[in-house]
Amino acid sequence: DNNAAQRAAQLRALITRYNREYYELDEPSIPDAEYDRLFRELQQLEAEHPQLLSSESPTQKVGSKPLTSFRQVQHETPMLSLDNAFSEDEFSTFVERIKDRLDSSSEIAFCCEPKLDGAAVSLLYEHGVLVRGATRGDGQTGEDITANVRTIRNLALQLEGDYPDRLEVRGEVFMPVKAFERYNEQALARGEKVFANPRNAAAGSLRQLDSSITAQRPLHFYAYGMGVVSTGTTLADSHYERLQQLQSWGLPVSDEVKRVADGGSCHGYYQDILSRRDALRYEIDGVVIKVDSIPLQNDLGFVSRAPRWAIAWKFPAQEEITT
Numbered sequence: 078d079n080n081a082a083q084r085a086a087q088l089r090a091l092i093t094r095y096n097r098e099y100y101e102l103d104e105p106s107i108p109d110a111e112y113d114r115l116f117r118e119l120q121q122l123e124a125e126h127p128q129l130l131s132s133e134s135p136t137q138k139v140g141s142k143p144l145t146s147f148r149q150v151q152h153e154t155p156m157l158s159l160d161n162a163f164s165e166d167e168f169s170t171f172v173e174r175i176k177d178r179l180d181s182s183s184e185i186a187f188c189c190e191p192k193l194d195g196a197a198v199s200l201l202y203e204h205g206v207l208v209r210g211a212t213r214g215d216g217q218t219g220e221d222i223t224a225n226v227r228t229i230r231n232l233a234l235q236l237e238g239d240y241p242d243r244l245e246v247r248g249e250v251f252m253p254v255k256a257f258e259r260y261n262e263q264a265l266a267r268g269e270k271v272f273a274n275p276r277n278a279a280a281g282s283l284r285q286l287d288s289s290i291t292a293q294r295p296l297h298f299y300a301y302g303m304g305v306v307s308t309g310t311t312l313a314d315s316h317y318e319r320l321q322q323l324q325s326w327g328l329p330v331s332d333e334v335k336r337v338a339d340g341g342s343c344h345g346y347y348q349d350i351l352s353r354r355d356a357l358r359y360e361i362d363g364v365v366i367k368v369d370s371i372p373l374q375n376d377l378g379f380v381s382r383a384p385r386w387a388i389a390w391k392f393p394a395q396e397e398i399t400t
């Protein structure tokens with residue numbers, strides 16, 4: 078609406094002037110915190126009204142003074158961590174414990190996913206528009222990295238289909254291996270810092286205060302779950318089908334996700350992904366096995382911050398490649 082457009086124009090003029098003061102006159106007329114507030118207000122306006130976004134905006138140009146800190150975000154539902162299994166026996170114990178708790182003799186379906194070695198994020202879409210990105214932080218409080226997640230190469234800024242009014246998507250931001258190697262080569266040639274591994278590259282790029290630097294990093298995203306979803310939305314009662322719903326709304330999900338009929342079949346999935354580990358476009362450090370039924374997940378609940386209904390089954394550590 079046009080008062081958003083007027084406010085955005087006013088902010089662009091102010092920030093452009095403060096950039097000039099900061100870079101050319103080296104005598105900023107306002108404190109950093111005030112500049113940060115205005116800059117974030119413009120970023121937020123542009124996130125909520127994509128039509129206001131222009132390449133001329135100071136939020137899109139390298140020359141803008143970087144933020145001095147990130148704002149905090151309180152996750153409406155905690156972003157959980159995962160218990161680990163390091164062997165077949167430990168995984169089998171996980172399955173047996175679930176069967177005992179559910180007192181179910183019938184088989185339980187599981188959703189099997191690759192465990193990407195990147196950085197977990199929460200993405201909030203309102204009326205189909207990406208309005209906020211946040212790091213996991215401590216699970217309760219994360220950092221607002223909206224400007225940075227907007228630079229992710231394969232991310233929909235606008236959803237499609239019959240998406241909910243309000244949808245929080247959770248997933249992993251990662252740097253594909255080839256892009257990581259290319260990035261490091263170029264950084265080395267420019268005498269700049271190289272990253273030890275794709276996980277550090279993704280996490281480091283997301284925590285960049287200057288989003289125009291993040292924009293130069295080839296980041297990707299795969300969704301693996303939902304956070305808050307507006308009431309009245311009909312969601313599948315299968316995790317696997319919920320991931321398909323996310324795909325139908327235009328969100329990327331790894332094509333290695335599979336649903337299997339019982340705990341025994343997870344071993345085959347683990348071995349299959351392990352055997353193809355070096356051929357995958359992204360680094361993984363295991364697989365994540367989840368009870369597929371949402372009602373059963375709710376019956377099982379969580380222990381402290383890790384769900385009883387999911388486990389990360391980790392691979393043996395790869396011999397460290399030294400770059």
Ligand SMILES: Cc1c[n+]2nc(N)[nH]c2nc1OC(C)C
Pocket residue numbers: 157158159190191192193197249301302365367384387
């Ligand atoms: C922390 C986490 C990480 N991952 N990674 C995948 N693929 N799924 C997944 N789920 C997670 O947590 C949910 C089980 C809540």
